[in-house]
Amino acid sequence: MLKTSVSVTLDKRRPKKNGFYPIIFRLNHYDKNTSISSKHDIDDKYWDFTNKKVKKGCPQFSSTSAFNNFLVSKLSDFSNEILRLESLGRLESMSIQDVKKAITRDKKDVQFYAYTTEWIEDLKNTGRKGYARTFDDLIRELKIFTENKDFSFRELNYEFLKKFDTFYLSRGTTSLNSLAVYMRSIRVICNRAIKDGIMDEQQYPFKNYQIRTTPTAKRAIDFKYLEKIIELDLEPSNPLFHVRNYFLLSFYLQGRPFIDLVYLEKKFIKNGRLKFFRTKTNQPLDIKLSPQVQEIVDYYKTHNPDSDYILPVLTKENEADKRDQYQHALGNYNKKLKKLAKLVGIQESLTSYVARHSFATIANNMGLSVSAISQMLAHTSIKTTQVYLDKLKASQLDHFTDRIIRGGK
Template identity: 40%
Template sequence: MRANCVQIFLSLNIMNTNLKLSLDTRRKKKDNSFPIILRLTHLRKTTSISLGYSVQPEFWDDKNQKIKRSYKGVSSISKLNNQLLKEKTRAIDIINDLDGKDGLNFLSIIQIKNRIVKKITFNSFLEYGNSLVDEMKKAQRFGNANSYYAVIKVLKKFNHEKDLKFNEVNYDFLKKFERFHFSRGNSINGLAVYMKTIRAIYNKAIKSDLITKDAYPFTNYKIKTTPTEKRAIDITSIKAIMMLKLEETDNLFHYRNYFLASYMLYGISFIDLAFLKLDNIVDNRVKFLRKKTDKPYNIKITSQLNEILSHYIKNKDENDFIFPIIKRDTLELQYKDVLWARKRYNKGLKEIAKICNIEQRLTSYVSRHSFATQAMFQNVPLQAISAMLGHNRLTTTQIYLKSLPNEVLDEYNERLNSTL
């Protein structure tokens, strides 16, 4: 018992924070017992943390913060006191760790309590990932939710539909997943997308104290990327798409218009295009927030853009979507509408490329890259192009512009040679 008595005096020596084993005398039970709690005091505020045990007041030693030996409610008093001490020690370790990181005084008492009571409820990497998906859906961040869900689905398939624990997502696992990915003929950049999401899930778990930094697998595993293929098409190809004669009953008619509208709206993404409503048109301008970054756009409607928009805004109310992409009412289903429509749109763009004799691969991203490239050819300053694309950094814009067509480079070379 001497060792137990020494341990029971374990205290927390932090100026603004105190922790004590105590009885919660405000909550009397039917057997006249009171809950045993950890009483947490922080910055002059107090709260309690229930430990799941209770005892009558006459059997509680408040000075030594333990149950008296005369208590007959359990077979082993020493074992129960040791369990109480263990809970207090764990809480003290958490608080000392927060103090060591100089973060203790920046946390509220509720935040500290949450750190203490929070058990590792997610031993499973997949379960935790799914919980993040659910949180994103509640926050109506359906784009991110779909991205996370897709990665979790692939990981589950790779793991033969078995659960995946946090400790199993280690360096060796990532290398095996990498080999699996490449064996299926997939790209380096495709792998990078998966790995960045896995890393994001792991980082969120570390911040939530579900797992320690020591287990972080990306300390040694480095995510690799490779320069993407040139996505921009030349102005001749853009004009060919614009001049393409199509019947209004043909789906390609709409796909052509989506592509051109995207190009004319600073390379607007397909999802932002899909969510445009009639009330986004104000004073002959299109005003909207980009979903990916929440950046505001305010774009003048040119005569060319007006020709496309006028076809879609007839007999519509302000709350109606401009383009016939979204069909359903709830936001989650609307995101699904956009995903399915984008797949059909990309297939349609392949057909348009064949009709217009465009050899390059035509996708929903090409209009954005083409807009950036053509802006550069028209000597629009890089800072302006960056602002039009909604980029936070010029380096991001330069990625769009780094692949100049060979004929442009040839022309520059001829100019240089002509001076010799």
Template identity: 35%
Template sequence: MATIKLTLDKRRKLGDGRSPLILRLTHKSNSTSIQTGIKLHFSEWDSKKLRVLKKHSIQKELNLQLKDIILRYEQKLRIAEIEKPYCNVVDLKKLITSNSFGESVEFNSFSSEQVEMLKKQGRFGNAQSYITATNSLIKYGGKNLELGEIDYNFILGFENHLSSNGIKINARAAYMRAIRALLNKGGKMGCYNMSNYPFNNFKIRTQKTASRAETIETIIDLRNIELEIGSEIHNARNIFFLIFGLIGISFMDLILLKKSNIKNGRIMYKRRKTGKLYSIKVMPLVSDILSLYTNETSDFLLPQFDLDGIDESQVRHKTNLGLKITNRYLKQLGMQLGLTSSLTTYVARYSWANIAKRKGFSKDLIAEALGHNYGNAVTGIYLEGYGNEIIDSANDKILSPLDLNSL
């Protein structure tokens, strides 16, 4: 990463005893200088705090000028790192000292750079949301769309475009949140003029979705459907009940569980999305289902997804494919039950919360169990103080009506 630093060039001394104040540009272990046009005596410069001392007659004005110079070049450096990541220090100097450089950055290239950064951080869900929103925005604004073109009127037109093409309000909101995040990043990096920022006035609207939760009676009906053991649809139902029995574990976290995640009768894992550590007691429902799949040749608890020895991108691909297939079969099961909305893996998570609420468990306990960040602070402290027993007890009561033998 390139850096710039103010330095008084003491090697060069003018006839009046002053030396030029320069910017030292360092990139890939090489350096060069950029002139600021300011000249100072040694006694007028603080080399530690990098500022002009009060001895100078216009100290305040010069320090403000230097602050502006530093900010301008740092902004141009951030843009250069995106548009010209492989240039040497000489070319980099030419870029950032050009009057025209940094006035425009293509939205597509900026977004692609952010996507790659997210992937390196393992944040594939966020990366995909950026990709989806960018593709839609480029389709509307053109492949050469510049960050600076995105203002209130542009976003308003984009919203109308999405609406007229049948994109539902919550999907539109997801696009807008991704674009907002990208513009915020662009503003911080100096690639986007925040005076154009549309989201101070543009409100991202959402619509409350119909409840995706089912009752315990529906869950029991799902259990009672006769299915061929080992069939794809039988496996899909077992995935549903594993998510339900593990208090709404995500599909990806579930299929990535290994035998080593089971310790002292508990499943211990970190949620990929948040990094939060979970410790869930292995109830008989979960134990019975896992016993159908675990084998000696794989470290994974669900080896049917064939995740051994593959890289991160392949894991992501197989996860998406597995989720799609699972939800397809769950939808068929939902139709057999006469449900008006689709049965999916998400329904298992929301159903656990819905049933817990109906059984009288507090909102704070449910939030704690599901890993939500909201909830009463005192209750949160109480739960932490007593360990996992309270949540274990709640889960046991929720799962108790299910007859394990018919799964």
């Protein structure tokens, strides 16, 4: 049962000098209570204590009906905010003053970083850490642009987006597609702010701003190169030993991205299967441990016995420190993948995501349905999966055509 509530009443404990009493909202939270002023006082003979509203004829108001509607509207706003805090799992841990501040804040003056940071914490507390990192990254980039100064949603207009667009691309080390990722994140926050009543729909800056992208070059490699990587005989002392293992593990585990690999815990292994959640989307995954995966996992369990994690990457306790370790490891991993590519004669750029794209492309060329591939990649949309897929080779199309002509035989 909800232990937080708000009601409207006439506070007869504190008469004003003129003998009038203040109309207040009474906030109750876990056996504590406080008041929220309505900024209006009346003679108590005009207060309906049964129905909790102002009686007709009260001289303080030209329209008692309009004022009573105001009270009902404020009461509804407070109650809705309390329900929102409860749904986020935050209400129980808040003090009564925290609740009062949350439900009475002027939504039109809410600051972007403060609002987004609060949401990020809610996401992390509900286990959506991967999604939360998306907005952490956005704030980091925006703070470079605003020089760490927060700004209100009223300032977040078309001109703001255009200036950020120009600033970001002028840095020279950025791309249109990475800008698009940040702009989509801003759009998500704007949509949420509109729903929360913090931003007016008329202010929506994406009515005129167009998010632009450039076609992504396919990053898959032929299976013959994967075979060369598999066949490499590397000693554990070789600088490329772990790089090769990580790349193959990514491929064998249905194209898992590097961040999923480093966060894999030993306890996720149950009855010959690996059961975990994708870091970015929190999608559940249940993958059979193939002999190839088992061999790699067994090696690291033997050589990394004291860690909760399978791979020897994360050693820190603090989540922020772990994030830094991951970013540093990813940079080193991608650098060494270039050396691995050279070793096996791969001309294309070999990065951490090539294993993921290669898994998807090979599955596609085998004739697996896009929905099946999408499920293996743990995508939330088949449209995302399609970006990963090369077109089927002509030989595959010929094979499928022949089967169709034969009635599927």
